[in-house]
Amino acid sequence: MQAPQRDEKPLRVGLFVTCLVDLFRPSVGFAAIRLLEDAGCEVVVPRSQGCCGQPAYNSGDNAGARAVARTLLDGFADCDHVVIPSGSCAGMLHHHLADLFADDAELGHRARHLAARCHELVSFLVDVLGVTSVEARCEARATYHDSCSGLRELGVREQPRRLLASVDGLELAEMTEAEVCCGFGGTFCVKYPEISDAMVANKLANIVAADAGLVLAGDLGCLLNMAGKASREGHDIAFRHVAEVLAGTDGTPALGRG
Amino acid sequence: MQGSNSKAFPASARAALDDAVLQSALHNLKSGFPVRRAEVVADLPEFEALRDAGRDIKDHTLANLDAYLELYEERVTASGGQVHWARTAAEACDIVMRICNDAGARTVTKGKSMVAEEIGLNERLDASGIRRVETDLGEYIVQLRGETPSHIIVPAVHVTRQEIGATFREAHDGLDPDRSLDDPRAITDEARERLRADFFAAEVGITGANFLIAESGSSVIVTNEGNGDLTQTLARVHVVVASIEKLVPTAEDAMAILRLLARSATGQEASVYTTVSTGPRRPGDPDGPEAYHVVLVDNGRSALIGTGFQDMLRCIRCAACMNHCPVYGAVGGHAYGWVYPGPMGAVLTPSLIGIDHSSHLPNASTFCGRCEQVCPMRIPLTRMMRNYRAVAHERGLGSRRARLALTLWVLVASRPVLYRWAARAGAAALRVLAFGRGRLRRLPLAAGWTATRDLPTPEAGGTFMSRYRRGQQR
Structure with missing residues (x-):
């Protein structure tokens, strides 16, 4: 990995692993730790972490969202940064957490303190740590889906493409409308399943047109949605979180394959 | 005020998705306006x-x-x-x-x-x-x-x-x-x-x-x-x-x-x-x-002036939000059930006819944010949709089943130890249900998803937190 040398003591980075990575794809969490450690960080995974509260917040249940997000306010107190392998959860924490506790002076202060230190994983590697390349190998023609929150709330666009360009054997083919939503949308996909399905069908058509055997993205929600649609439609396309490829895949089967 | 049919949004949306003629018309809209807008904006x-x-x-x-x-x-x-x-x-x-x-x-x-x-x-x-x-x-x-x-x-x-x-x-x-x-x-x-x-x-x-x-x-x-x-x-x-x-x-x-x-x-x-x-x-x-x-x-x-919805009054009715909205692009304007469709309608409709008649509209969004990205007047459409969701939630609008599920989820997710245990149990259960195939074709209580999509199962070996605690690095 190419990253600037640091003379001072290593940054202490807290990994907020997210619900979906915890439940569905632990290898993304381990890949994130490898990438951060390779870039010279000291990585800790506080026990006191659950969910960012987004399902409640996006359902208009602000009290419920506060009850859930409150569990995060303490665990990362001694970390220089909090890194999250998801644009959606990182966007929630970075942009919305403080709003959620705006009416409470004490919790509001702690929320602002946490929010300011939260970063999406790949943009943290590139923008904060100055990583310019990785040492990884992946023989595939891949396409990258821009997850909405990462792209539009956090400006994650060039960073993953830049690091992916340094992966040996990887050919990146842009799909049409890479920046259009896949239709996951958290609870949207079960509240309005037919619309969600039409959106993911559209996304899958663009993936197929790009003739890619591997689809990468920075958010597991989108990946589960796209992988589930592709497998139901009988397409032989692999879906992985971008961190898995950047850290060097460890033999874990692609999503939905084992 | 014209009669609103916004309460029927889910059914109208399904009908729209099944209407082949409408879908072909919408396809032309989606591929036309956004491309032309991007070109002139770049110039x-x-x-x-x-x-x-x-x-x-x-x-x-x-x-x-x-x-x-x-x-x-x-x-x-x-x-x-x-x-x-x-x-x-x-x-x-x-x-x-x-x-x-x-x-x-x-x-x-x-x-x-x-x-x-x-x-x-x-x-x-x-x-x-x-x-x-x-x-x-x-x-x-x-x-x-x-x-x-x-x-x-x-x-x-x-x-x-x-x-x-x-x-x-x-x-x-x-x-x-x-x-x-x-x-x-x-x-x-x-x-x-x-x-x-x-x-x-x-x-x-x-x-x-x-x-x-x-x-x-x-x-x-x-x-x-x-x-x-x-x-x-x-x-x-x-x-x-x-x-x-x-x-x-x-x-x-x-x-x-x-x-x-x-x-x-x-x-x-x-x-x-x-x-x-x-x-x-x-x-x-x-x-x-x-x-x-x-x-x-x-x-x-x-009545909107001085409220959290005042910014909507900046709207100049250019329609960029709906031209770029994947939900509008999927179902078209009539499904929204009143005069103003798309993201601007999802905010303006509750503002003008009341959230009681239109609570689906601000909810039927993935918050993808493409509307805000192109809105020439920088109207914070997703923030206002979210605010209407909060109003709808406070008034007890929306399906009882969804509210019950949310209440139960909050109950568990606000207790980290319980939440980790539930995640472990959930991951194990999903793997058992999948019989080692790596994906589920059917899942009770998630029929909305599995009707048209498989659900990839959790990776083998347990949740991240349990594996990390066991000292596993892969």
């Missing part, structure tokens, strides 16, 4: 700065709306016109009907106006026996078909060319059966021939307004067909129906926002016709109406 380096300027102009106007409205009325009166104030939709319709009756109107021509749709003016005119002729081609098509617009700048976007030809053949007496109506030119020529006589026959011409200019008392409309000019200059009486937030202080302000409007709406640098009217015909003018009326419609807007 204008100061576009982002113009967006800031546009936002600031509207914010300033809204902060001083009372003063600018009074100035505007004073200037309209000074130029020989008359301003009418309408608090509600019904008042606005009453005023227009009175003007029409005073003018002895038998035929009324009408330019495209979304606020006229909002206040239900079309129904009032039709019920009165006055012949209403829509002069915007899209509106004309929609009128002949007995429909409402499905898009705020291309009202008939849901209708295919073949359907338009069939509609004209049914509606136009004496149309030569051998005449081809296959291409846009032939369709336009046929409509133009029919409309020509109506422009001259109409006693009253009704238009909307894209801007009202306070310093001069002028109204501005933009069209690509020139129908607005003919509607307002050929009739004896010109009635402008406009909502109060159309106001800007100066002509320069209007011109600044015009540069945003055409680019954001259709991807044009400028609309083909930009028409400014100030009062009735003056001595020596070659044309113009004998009387000029402006009906200023509030209909719930002033």
Whole structure:
């Protein structure tokens, strides 16, 4: 990995692993730790972490969202940064957490303190740590889906493409409308399943047109949605979180394959 | 107010998704406007700065709306016109009907106006026996078909060319059966021939307004067909129906926002016709109406000022939000069930008719944020949709099942130890249910997902937290 040398003591980075990575794809969490450690960080995974509260917040249940997000306010107190392998959860924490506790002076202060230190994983590697390349190998023609929150709330666009360009054997083919939503949308996909399905069908058509055997993205929600649609439609396309490829895949089967 | 059918959004959306003709029309919209907008925006380096300027102009106007409205009325009166104030939709319709009756109107021509749709003016005119002729081609098509617009700048976007030809053949007496109506030119020529006589026959011409200019008392409309000019200059009486937030202080302000409007709406640098009217015909003018009326419609807007929804009043009705919205692109405008569809409708509809009648609209979004990215007036659409979700939640709207699921989830997720245990149990259960196939084709309580998608199962070996605690690094 190419990253600037640091003379001072290593940054202490807290990994907020997210619900979906915890439940569905632990290898993304381990890949994130490898990438951060390779870039010279000291990585800790506080026990006191659950969910960012987004399902409640996006359902208009602000009290419920506060009850859930409150569990995060303490665990990362001694970390220089909090890194999250998801644009959606990182966007929630970075942009919305403080709003959620705006009416409470004490919790509001702690929320602002946490929010300011939260970063999406790949943009943290590139923008904060100055990583310019990785040492990884992946023989595939891949396409990258821009997850909405990462792209539009956090400006994650060039960073993953830049690091992916340094992966040996990887050919990146842009799909049409890479920046259009896949239709996951958290609870949207079960509240309005037919619309969600039409959106993911559209996304899958663009993936197929790009003739890619591997689809990468920075958010597991989108990946589960796209992988589930592709497998139901009988397409032989692999879906992985971008961190898995950047850290060097460890033999874990692609999503939905084992 | 027209009747709202927004409560039926899920069913309407399903019907729209099953409508092959509509889907083909929507496909053209999605692939057309966003590409053209991106091209013209890329050609204008100061576009982002113009967006800031546009936002600031509207914010300033809204902060001083009372003063600018009074100035505007004073200037309209000074130029020989008359301003009418309408608090509600019904008042606005009453005023227009009175003007029409005073003018002895038998035929009324009408330019495209979304606020006229909002206040239900079309129904009032039709019920009165006055012949209403829509002069915007899209509106004309929609009128002949007995429909409402499905898009705020291309009202008939849901209708295919073949359907338009069939509609004209049914509606136009004496149309030569051998005449081809296959291409846009032939369709336009046929409509133009029919409309020509109506422009001259109409006693009253009704238009909307894209801007009202306070310093001069002028109204501005933009069209690509020139129908607005003919509607307002050929009739004896010109009635402008406009909502109060159309106001800007100066002509320069209007011109600044015009540069945003055409680019954001259709991807044009400028609309083909930009028409400014100030009062009735003056001595020596070659044309113009004998009387000029402006009906200023509030209909719930002033109540938004000072609330978290005030920013919606910056909207200039360019439709960029719906042109870029994947939900609008999937279901079209009629599914939204009221006048304003897409992201702007998802905020404006609850603002004007109440969240009780429209709670689906702000909920039917993935918060992808593409609407905000292109909104020329930088309206925080997703934030306001989220605020309406909070209002809906407080009022107990939405399905009981979804609320119960959310309550249970919060109960577990707010207790980290319990949550980790539940995640471990959930991961194990999903793997058992999948019988080692790596994906589930059916899952109880998640039928919405598994009806059309598989659910990939969790990775082998347990949750991240349990594996990390066991000291596993892979």
